[in-house]
Amino acid sequence: MSERVFIAIELPLAVRAALANQAKKLPRDGAKVSRVAEANMHVTLHFLGDVEDAQLLDIFKAVEASAREGRAFGFEVRGAEAIPLTGKRLRVVWARIIDPTGQLAELHRRLGDRLAEVGFVPEDRPYTPHVTLMRVRSARDPDILRRATSPLEEQSFGECLASGVTVYESTLTREGPIYTPHVRYPLAENDG
Secondary structure, eight states: OEEEEEEEEEOOHHHHHHHHHHHHHSOOTTOEEEEOOGGGOEEEEEEEEEEEGGGHHHHHHHHHHHHHTOBOEEEEEEEEEEESSSSSOOOEEEEEEEOTTOHHHHHHHHHHHHHHHTTOOOOSSOOOOEEEEEEEEEOSOHHHHHHHHGGGTTOEEEEEEEOEEEEEEEEOOTTOOEEEEEEEEEOBOOOO
8 A cells, every 4th residue: 555655844733834824814715725724834854745655764864863763953934935935826825934043954854865865765855945835826916826925925924943853644625735744853962
């Protein structure tokens, strides 16, 4: 059997609540969108897609090793954008991740290297950490959502501490995806 798997950093309840509240305020104006459930908001490190059950142990070992090599770090969720920023078609509305230390990108790279060792080819596009707020199926006028997110460019939704890495199963349903954590591996605490 197989299941859809992704690896992510969890967000604090207060940050998820602030993001969900902001997503509810964004106009639809004829756009067909699906809002991400507050409980499902996270920062994806790697999406692996359909994975055979026999591969899960290798994934768990790769994530555990990557977490063991890292340290907990802080980041901020700030600003919202309708993506892509130009053109006639929108895909998502997301909140940006501000990581001045670069530790999130380093964790992503280290995890990608470990996953490659067990047969998972990392995406070749640049990593853009974010939190998805809405998925856009269609929009008559995409600029309505772009204009609505423009004033949110510097709005802070909160500070976060990345203290662990979680492997999730994603089950698709008519009501939306259900994310079930398989296992969470802690990052070492910082001494200072």
